[in-house]
Amino acid sequence: MSEFLVRLYPAAYRAAHGQEIFDVHREMTADLPRPARLRADADLAAHALRVRLGLDSASPAGRLFALAAPFALAAGAVDSGLHLTRWYTKLVLSPAPVWVQVSTMDGAGALHLLLSLLVCVGAVIALTGRWGLGVGVAVAGLLGTAAQWAFDAQVSDGGAIVPAAALLTVGVVLACPPDRRGDRRLSAAAGAVAAAGWFPVVVVNAGTYTGAFAVTTDYGAWPMLVLAFAGAALALRARSSGLREMGAMAMASPSLVAHSYANAWGNLWPVLGTLLLLSAVAALTASLQAVRRHRY
Numbered sequence: 001m002s003e004f005l006v007r008l009y010p011a012a013y014r015a016a017h018g019q020e021i022f023d024v025h026r027e028m029t030a031d032l033p034r035p036a037r038l039r040a041d042a043d044l045a046a047h048a049l050r051v052r053l054g055l056d057s058a059s060p061a062g063r064l065f066a067l068a069a070p071f072a073l074a075a076g077a078v079d080s081g082l083h084l085t086r087w088y089t090k091l092v093l094s095p096a097p098v099w100v101q102v103s104t105m106d107g108a109g110a111l112h113l114l115l116s117l118l119v120c121v122g123a124v125i126a127l128t129g130r131w132g133l134g135v136g137v138a139v140a141g142l143l144g145t146a147a148q149w150a151f152d153a154q155v156s157d158g159g160a161i162v163p164a165a166a167l168l169t170v171g172v173v174l175a176c177p178p179d180r181r182g183d184r185r186l187s188a189a190a191g192a193v194a195a196a197g198w199f200p201v202v203v204v205n206a207g208t209y210t211g212a213f214a215v216t217t218d219y220g221a222w223p224m225l226v227l228a229f230a231g232a233a234l235a236l237r238a239r240s241s242g243l244r245e246m247g248a249m250a251m252a253s254p255s256l257v258a259h260s261y262a263n264a265w266g267n268l269w270p271v272l273g274t275l276l277l278l279s280a281v282a283a284l285t286a287s288l289q290a291v292r293r294h295r296y
Contacts (some may be wrong), residue, residue: 006021006048010052021044021095050062064251066176066181066251069176072173074193076138076166076255077123077124077251078256078259079165079259081143112145112292118137118140119145122135122137123194131186135173166254193227197227201204220256220262221277224253224257228281231281246282248281249278257275
């Protein structure tokens with residue numbers, strides 16, 4: 001079995017490291033029970049697939065996904081959290097008793113709320129230290145969202161962009177190399193982005209419903225703005241051009257793009273604006289780095 005698994009690696013990689021991988025794997029699994037040996041074989045096959053696809057931790061793509069993954073979780077949490085708090089605000093402000101509103105809720109709406117809750121809870125768990133468990137919960141919520149839309153396209157205001165964003169987010173999160181998952185610094189930054197992207201919108205929306213603010217929603221611009229400037233902050237701290245960081249933020253943004261589309265009632269202009277925002281911030285970051293290098 002080990003020989004077959006080693007053959008899954010690219011030829012050049014196999015020629016350089018194949019014998020070492022074979023010997024280590026055989027020695028490591030020699031005395032393991034069959035279930036543990038099968039898990040080790042699966043891990044080896046997954047690593048071979050990552051190396052073949054260029055998604056291991058040593059590759060540029062792997063490092064890019066490692067940077068994007070926690071922010072993709074944060075973006076998913078913002079989108080789902082805003083959906084939950086929007087529902088809760090309407091529930092509290094409605095003149096009808098809470099139990100009446102809950103009892104008359106349709107099944108599809110209740111399931112959508114449950115899936116949104118799974119995404120939020122999973123993101124919190126993952127970003128606070130238990131990456132594997134949290135990602136499993138969040139991915140279940142995202143895949144459930146995509147599946148629910150396939151059976152009931154009317155469940156979301158965002159149309160087909162909602163399941164597409166959910167699946168893209170799942171892909172980004174799962175593509176993160178195993179040895180780069182749960183980075184504390186990036187998880188803390190992603191958690192801050194989630195909080196900063198969610199809370200002000202909740203305050204504004206609550207004020208809109210109560211009449212305290214004479215404005216409507218921001219069409220999803222604020223969460224994307226927070227994500228863009230988080231990428232700029234990471235780039236300035238790393239003294240890089242910002243292209244890698246903004247690329248990672250773009251990969252993390254599908255959930256917020258879907259949020260913009262849904263809040264603009266299907267209008268593409270706010271969506272295009274949020275995407276152009278990343279390019280504008282990337283250009284600004286590159287300019288600041290160029291000025292810094294010129295000074296020093």
